[in-house]
Amino acid sequence: MSRISALTADVVAIAAFALFARIAHQTDDMPLNFGGWLSTLWPFLLGVALSWVVIAAAKWDGARLVPAGVSAWLITVVVGLGIWTVRNGEFPHWSFILVATIMSALFMLGWRAIAGIVERRRRA
Secondary structure (H helix, E strand, C coil), rough: CCCCHHHHHHHHHHHHHHHHHHHHHHCCCCCCCCCHHHHHHHHHCCCCCCHHHHHHHCCCCCCCHCCCCCCCCHHHHHHHHHHHHHHCCCCCCCCHHHHHHHHHHHHHHHHHHHHHHHHHHHHC
């Protein structure tokens, strides 16, 4: 898988994560619309971008679960939640941290796990 394909998969994964988060947590202040989705997406998307700077600098295969996938996921979560903290002037509730961490892991590590299985079967 090319770097562009792997980066695209991370962007799609985090965009889906943000969409499902927005669907689950609609409010009058943050409705389910394009602007609400973008407001949820951009902090985590910035984390994806930063993680890919690290992946490229380290010359890792971006589609690999370890170290690229785990690094991308952790950097994305830390940046996304860090920006949330600054934007809202308070530390996120532990349940938000837990759900964001687990769901982003499912999306960002999940596609890599599936791609790894497909690759191993292709080689066999």
